[in-house]
């Protein structure tokens with residue numbers, strides 16, 4: 001159906017590869033992830049060596065039907081029908097191919113970079129310009145060395161404008177992106193301190209970003225930001241905006257808030273012009289000014305620019321995963337709909353395995369640049385390939401193309417209202433529902449019906465941050481070291497299957513929980529990874545074998561009981577893990593017990609030792625390093641003894657989070673990452689942005705009161721203000737996990753960016769904070785208990801505990817909302 005673009009032999013020539021063309025296929029899809037192959041025919045797989053070696057996934061991709069590969073070397077294994085094209089550098093080949101593809105089109109392209117606001121500006125320009133242009137742009141924030149070529153690859157001959165953002169993390173990267181994007185118009189958005197780590201200083205970072213504009217005709221930027229960089233700007237034309245410099249092309253001289261909007265006046269071509277922005281926060285205002293400047297620079301009239309900017313819609317790149325009615329999960333992605341972001345959302349749907357049944361509610365897709373029959377055939381193929389069980393299409397175009405959808409259960413409605421009226425008749429029960437709609441279909445109305453009402457105190461969990469943290473630890477591991485992810489105690493309070501599914505999808509090797517019940521719940525939610533139970537109990541033996549869970553055995557009594565149990569059940573070689581106590585003195589065999597243990601292991605046909613491990617008592621604390629070293633030595637002696645009697649090698653592991661970085665020599669065959677996955681590690685300073693806290697605990701203000709100096713506040717009249725002021729009552733108390741110890745000014749919260757103290761005692765369901773110093777505070781405003789700014793480590797320090805306790809204390813009453821960008 002779709003127009004094929006290149007043949008295998010053309011590709012071979014473009015990327016300058018060696019290797020034999022067995023069949024000259026036609027290629028139209030670039031693949032970089034073997035887990036995400038929906039349309040194998042026409043796919044070209046790039047074995048990128050990243051965190052996971054792409055070459056390991058060739059077999060996976062081949063078995064899925066892919067026949068064209070770009071590789072660094074000929075793979076082992078037998079792939080008779082494949083074109084195996086070998087290049088020096090696989091990433092470079094991907095970029096070369098994208099650059100070649102770009103060179104086949106002479107459409108105008110806007111290139112955007114900056115440290116903040118790239119994605120918003122790109123998405124807003126898309127909203128503002130798509131009335132008269134067929135635009136191709138990066139899906140979401142695909143702006144990396146891999147994301148940009150994949151984005152540019154989408155250009156087709158119906159597009160008459162490209163808008164691509166480029167992100168760089170270190171020097172030397174922008175030149176490569178420039179060669180792929182080849183922008184004619186450049187936009188520099190806000191430069192802040194974000195992503196400073198990869199650069200020596202700000203100057204270096206800005207110079208690197210400016211390389212995107214090396215061959216631009218026109219650059220749009222803020223005056224003050226580039227004052228010191230005049231020499232480096234080579235573009236023949238510039239459009240400069242400023243709030244201070246009255247000679248700027250767009251000089252914004254007046255700014256006022258009007259209710260929920262922000263009103264700007266400016267001088268442009270000697271005339272006064274105006275613009276109303278439907279947002280009030282600083283970042284949105286600056287991004288909107290950038291868009292305003294861009295429209296004017298592109299010769300839109302001030303009136304048109306104002307009219308369109310006034311209708312800007314918020315941009316959310318998030319997919320939110322929430323609890324739905326009737327035991328459903330709902331993935332909310334109601335902001336936009338195009339085929340690339342549909343694909344991303346379907347990947348997320350497939351990754352969440354808690355229910356077998358997968359449902360997609362999709363609206364018509366606008367502005368795809370494809371003919372409708374081509375577009376909906378592609379959508380239908382994608383939906384079928386991702387094994388959606390139930391499809392609900394909303395919109396006239398979907399109704400008209402319903403014959404394309406070969407799905408077991410399907411329904412079509414002309415508009416959102418008609419669907420909402422029928423919602424109760426569609427039998428939603430124990431399924432994961434993906435809601436994906438274009439803005440004007442207002443799918444948030446569907447979401448309001450399907451999502452369980454959450455009380456206003458929620459914990460938001462950022463799944464991208466979880467992935468970032470996992471990859472951070474992976475980058476610290478020696479080659480071949482496995483990862484056991486610790487998801488005990490509801491993943492340290494952050495959730496259950498949502499995180500486990502994400503970790504499984506990203507191929508950790510083991511998951512570990514404390515008790516068998518936790519593991520059973522994960523199995524029932526679709527987790528197929530090996531699951532290790534740390535605190536094995538005799539009463540749970542049956543569950544262990546029924547759900548294929550792997551117990552940790554830590555004492556003779558337990559060992560004997562378990563062996564007897566499997567023997568009686570006529571089971572052989574049951575996988576188990578042995579825990580050695582090297583000084584923690586909690587669970588495990590002591591060093592003097594190892595010999596007896598070895599006798600019991602010798603020729604024991606009933607169990608098979610998967611791993612031998614121990615736990616460090618103070619891996620993060622320098623003052624105990626000598627003790628830690630002793631633990632490691634004791635461990636080494638013990639496992640050597642054990643391996644000797646077993647006659648086979650086992651996985652050895654001792655490092656928890658802090659051990660990974662502080663004791664790299666003790667990584668052995670596997671590490672057990674716990675709190676680090678959740679963004680906290682005593683060995684990584686909070687100022688280092690490599691780790692990202694994954695949770696934000698948010699609540700809101702139920703009431704604001706004026707309080708006179710000396711009035712008492714809360715139970716036992718413990719709280720007072722030293723001068724007249726205002727307090728806010730917020731919807732969180734000790735029953736939510738906000739401990740009483742935080743009361744009376746010990747704890748702080750964040751309100752509109754201001755750190756405020758508690759006043760008085762914390763009650764069961766609420767507490768009071770002093771908001772006298774917060775301007776414009778209103779009832780209903782959001783209050784942050786912890787997030788990436790008000791960090792869990794600080795909260796722990798306030799009440800003299802550790803971050804682990806703060807995290808796991810957040811009670812189950814507080815709804816968790818997961819998001820993924």
Ligand SMILES: *Cc1c(COP(=O)(O)O)cnc(C)c1O
Pocket residue numbers: 486488534615655656657658672673674675676
């Ligand atoms: C909880 C736990 C871990 C993880 O510790 P972190 O400090 O959170 O990384 C590792 N090993 C065992 C045995 C544990 O119980």
